[in-house]
Amino acid sequence: MDSHTSPPLPPPGPSDGGNNTIRAAIMAVVVAVFAGYLMLWVMMPTNVYRQIWLPELRAQTASTYFGTTQGATYLVFTLPVLFIAALGCVTINGRHGLDMWKRPVIIKGLGIVSRIELAFFLMFIALLVWNFGTYLHISFAKITPKSAAKSGEKVWEARLDTAALRLGLVGNIALSFLFFPVTRGSSVLPLFGLTSEASVKYHIWLGHIVMTLFTAHGIAYIIFWAATHQLSEMVKWEKTGVSNVAGELSLIAGLVLWATTFPRIRRKMFELFFYTHHLYILFVFFFVLHVGISYTCIMLPGFFLFMIDRYLRFLQSRRAVRLTSARVLPCQTLELNFSKAKGEGTWSKKLYQLLASPVSLIVLRHDLLVMVSGGSGVTPFISIIRELIHATTTLKHKTPQILLISSFKNSTDLTMLDLILPISGAPSESANLGLQIEAYVTREKQPTTQESKTIRTVWFKPNPSDAPLTPILxxxxxxxxxxxxxxxxxxxxxxxxxxxxxxxxxxxHNTNKIYSxxxxxxxxxxxxxxxxxxxxxxxxxxxxxxNAREVNQIQNMEGATPVGSPNSWYYNADRELESLPQQAFSQTVNVHYGERPDLKRFLFERKESSVGVLVCGPKKLRHEVAKICSSGLAANLHFESISFSW
Known part of the structure; x- marks a missing residue:
């Protein structure tokens, strides 16, 4: 679990307008810098950039400290992105007027995407096609039978050589963006209204594009070397310039990694996928050796930010976290509860508990939330509802009404809904939330006659060496x-x-040697x-x-034995207790047996001005809800999808 993902927000007040003005100004700077950064990618294959802009940049940035080429690369490709990342750390992005563009579209091969995601995806593909086409157009114009003959090549061979090189250059564009979506503690993604969880699909798309282009790059060169009787080039590791062996090693590592990412292998052999994915280290390392550090600095910013995030998560994973209790459900579902650092004292610290989750920023903007789940897909909605219960009862914060539509195979799975109430919470807490639950048991025509089973809660002894969850920074x-x-x-x-x-x-410069x-x-x-x-x-x-003092306070507070219900008992110094009575909570639940929910009726009959529709569950369910929301028959529906698999 990563705890360094969101800063506390300031309380609302007279200064809020000033804060919004500052955020708007920062966003204007971010947009301007990012637009300039993208313009460089557009101009890179042109003669204007290569013959006019780049020589001038290199002349102005050449130094004995960074060489004649690297300073220019730092200036135009590395520093702008790191500048945006730094600005992203001091502002929080608000709501954008892009709701119409966020309506879902189902694309075969891409799954559920919003219109804005589709637009950006098409623009990115256009950027790749533009770069490759422009490179080839300019390069092929210089290849003539006479120029090819001077090199001892045929025209098609010279063109193949050029095309192979350009495939690698275009592949580096996709590689430059590959690591942004998987930087969990990213300060860049929130600037554009994105979360790391929702951005995983971009990493998958980019990964396939990167490996397709680099594989074509390698195969094209092998064909070229074979046609021109230069296969010995495959075993060359030049002291300066491009190293072919390093490129081949990078490609091999990437191919092994890529082979395990396809859904059938990833889902059936996840550990194989997980461990082979660490080959990205070798992939990037040999890529740097292949192209040299100057050219690497073009893709460096994304990987640099990823390395910072990855090392912070490594430090966080070294901590032993305190497990306080567990709840065991009859449907063989388990809930683990970990100790968390308290945020007391100021309103902003309390609000942080509510708004720390990116999902919360999405749900609070609506009048009504309709949560549609299938099976274990209800679990993220349980977390959201519990956050909103806390906001309603403790913070007295106005929250949207909630309609939870859950489908389960068997009646024993209904006990998952009992997890909506925290262990220490009273059933009456949900009454103030405006929560209504429609639960559907699809494989049973009526309630089972067997005796109802209760939730069993196990409390664990505090371990002095374990610490509560605290933000790493x-x-x-x-x-x-x-x-x-x-x-x-x-x-x-x-x-x-x-x-x-x-x-x-x-x-x-002072000897006959050249540094490797x-x-x-x-x-x-x-x-x-x-x-x-x-x-x-x-x-x-x-x-x-x-955090040491705060942790000690929490440890002292947790040292006392928790107060239990009359049903609790002790054994071996550990304590178990049955779940609290759920009569008040059960009044918010309507259970339907032997049928499936009529989702169109539930969604189209809502007349609230803004209805957030969140769905989590099987692919078929997510696509069904996406089609309803994208039909255009109800303008008040705003779709968000949560997926456990990609």
Missing amino acids: GPNSWLWLCAIISSSFIIYLIFIGILTRYYIYPID SSSRAVLHILFICIGIVVTATIGFLWNKNS
Whole structure:
């Protein structure tokens, strides 16, 4: 579980308008920088960029600290993205006027996508086609029978050589965006109204595009070398320039990783998929050695932010988390409850508990929430409803009405609904929420006659060595993340600048030697890792010490034996208790046997101005709800899908 994903929000008041103005100004800067960044990708294959812009940039940024080419790459491709990431740490994105564009569309091969997602996907494909087509148009114009003959090649061979190179260049565009969607603690995704959970599909799409282009790049070169009797090129590792062996090793690692990502293998052999996915380390490492560090800096920002996030999650995973209790349901479902750091004192800290989840930002904007689930798909809705119960009872926060439509195969699965009430909560808490549950048992015509089973709760003894869940970078996690992103990159630039100026530069210019491109790349990777490890570790240890007092307070509070119901008993110093009576809660539940819900009726009859429709469950169910919401027959329906698998 990642706890460094959202900062506390300020309380509403007179300064709220000023905060909105600041956010709007920051977003304007972000949009301007991002637009310029995208324009560079559009211009990159043109003669204007390659013959006019790039030489001028390199002339203005050449130095003995970063060489003649790398400074320009830092300036136009690396720094803009890191600047956006840093700005993203100090602002929170609000609602966009894009609801019409967020209506779902079902595309074969892509699944359920919104109109804006489809638009961006088509624009991205257009960018790739534009780059590849422009590269080929300009390059092929220079290939003539005379020019090909000078190289001892036929025209088609020269064109194949050029096409193979251009496939690799276009593949690097997709690679540059590949790691953004899987950066869980991203400060970039929230700027565009995205969450890491919902962005996994972008990573999948980009991954397939990357591997398709790089595989075509490799195969095209093998065909070219075979046709021109240069297969010996496959075993060359040049001291400067492109290393063919490193590229082949990178491609092999990528192909093994890619083979296990297809749904049939991923779902049936998930551990194989999980462990082979770590081959991305070898894939990226040999990619850097293949193309050199200067060209790598084009795709570096996304991977740099991913490495920071991955190392922070590594530090977080070293903690032993305190498990306080477990609830065992008759339907063989288990709920685990972990101790969490308390946020007391200010209104903003309490509001943080409500708004920490990106899902909450989505649900609070509607008048009514219709949650449609199938089987275990009800579990994320249980978490959302419990957050809203907390907001209603503790924070006195106005929340939308809720209609939960759940389908189960058997009546024993109905006990999953009892998890809506937390262990310490009273059944009457749901009354103030405006919650109505329509539960459908599809495989049974009537209630079973066997004796009803209750939920069993097991309390665990506190372990002094275990700590409650706390944000890894403390309550000001975004500001710490901004500091880590900025300082780690600055440390990298300082170290590599000094090394280049006083070690690599003298070798390249004062002797007959040329410093190895691979060695240079390895040193850059090393200093990038040093910068990340040093700054992230400092941030982690600083906040760990700051949280020590709070953790001790929580441990003292949890040291006492929890108060149980009259049904509780003890054995071996552990305690079990049966679930609290659910009479009041059961009044909000209508159970239907032997039928399925009429989703069109439930959705189309709602007259509220804004109805959020959330669905989680089997693919068929998600597609059915998406079709209803995208039909255009009800303009007040706003669709969101939650999926456990991709």
